Amino acid sequence: xxxxxxxxxxxxxxxxxxxxxxxxxxxxxxxxxxxxxxxxxxxxxxxxxxxxxxxxxxxxxxxxxxxxxxxxxxxxxxxxxxxxxxxxxxxxxxxxxxxxxxxxxxxxxxxxxxxxxxxxxxxxxxxxxxxxxxxxxxxxxxxxxxxxxxxxxxxxxxxxxxxxxxxxxxxxxxxxxxxxxxxxxxxxxxxxxxxxxxxxxxxxxx
Numbered sequence: 001x002x003x004x005x006x007x008x009x010x011x012x013x014x015x016x017x018x019x020x021x022x023x024x025x026x027x028x029x030x031x032x033x034x035x036x037x038x039x040x041x042x043x044x045x046x047x048x049x050x051x052x053x054x055x056x057x058x059x060x061x062x063x064x065x066x067x068x069x070x071x072x073x074x075x076x077x078x079x080x081x082x083x084x085x086x087x088x089x090x091x092x093x094x095x096x097x098x099x100x101x102x103x104x105x106x107x108x109x110x111x112x113x114x115x116x117x118x119x120x121x122x123x124x125x126x127x128x129x130x131x132x133x134x135x136x137x138x139x140x141x142x143x144x145x146x147x148x149x150x151x152x153x154x155x156x157x158x159x160x161x162x163x164x165x166x167x168x169x170x171x172x173x174x175x176x177x178x179x180x181x182x183x184x185x186x187x188x189x190x191x192x193x194x195x196x197x198x199x200x201x202x203x204x205x206x
Contacts, residue, residue: 003079008115009113009115009129009142010112010114011162013113013142014205015139015141015142016138017138017142018136018137018138018139019045019131019133019137019138019139020031020113020137021034021035021089021137022034022080022104022109022112022158022168023101024102024104024108024109025085025105025107026082026100026103027085027092027100027101027102027103027104028087029085029159030084032100032102034078034137035136037076037100038076038078038135038137039076039111039191039204040093040135040136040194040204041074041075041076041132041135042076042134042140042164042165043077043078043132043137044076044077044078044123044130044131044132044133044161045079045080045131045132046059046060046063046068046077046078046079046080046128046129047080047115047126047127047129047130047131047185048060048080048081048091048119048126048128049081049082049125049126049128050081050083050087050091050095050123050125050174051081051083051087051090051109052087052123052142053125053128055093055145055148056081056128057091057094057105058081058148059128059145059148060091060092061096062096062154063077063097063154064096065096065154066096066154067097067098067099067174069158070097073165074192074201076099076101077099077100077111078099078101078102078127079092079097079099079100079101079102080101080102080109081103081125081126082104082105082110082124082126083103083105084103084105085103087103088101088194089101090104099104100125105128107124108123110126113126115127115129117146127144127146128145128146128151129142129143129145130142130145130151130152130157131143132160132161132164132196133169134164134167141160150193166187169192170190170191170194171190171191173191174191179191189193191194
């Protein structure tokens with residue numbers, strides 16, 4: 001049986017475009033939109049084959065340490081797979097992960113992005129990808145992980161996040177005279193958390 005074509009993705013899913021704001025069920029059974037999970041922060045989105053795949057499990061294990069860094073760096077991480085709810089939770093727990101996993105057994109994302117992995121008709125998964133997103137679901141970079149070493153290393157993702165954060169954080173370099181003068185004038189909205197309380201920030205991360 002033929003399950004689609006091995007492609008880079010839908011033609012309009014490229015750097016600079018806005019990624020679709022899919023709404024899926026998370027590992028707790030709650031419906032969530034990608035935009036709500038991202039909030040105002042950069043986000044790494046992992047499109048995964050699922051917990052059955054040893055390569056995906058190894059990738060998730062590697063992301064555990066990076067996620068600790070992303071939490072203190074105010075960045076988000078989300079995994080989407082075609083696993084059902086039980087498999088999604090087993091995958092997440094087995095990897096020791098603490099970020100949001102989204103379950104898409106209906107293959108909404110796979111079909112919409114045209115990334116069915118036709119070489120595995122038994123599982124009918126997505127071709128695995130990692131997508132680095134700027135705030136607003138703007139695509140910064142796309143990695144095709146059909147082969148394991150096509151996936152980004154942890155260091156590559158660190159560098160991507162640094163580049164995105166440099167673009168989206170107006171207070172990235174607080175050594176500039178302009179920012180120092182603004183702070184001294186009491187103009188603090190240009191500094192993190194940009195007019196919000198930390199209570200608001202932490203509630204948004206839940």
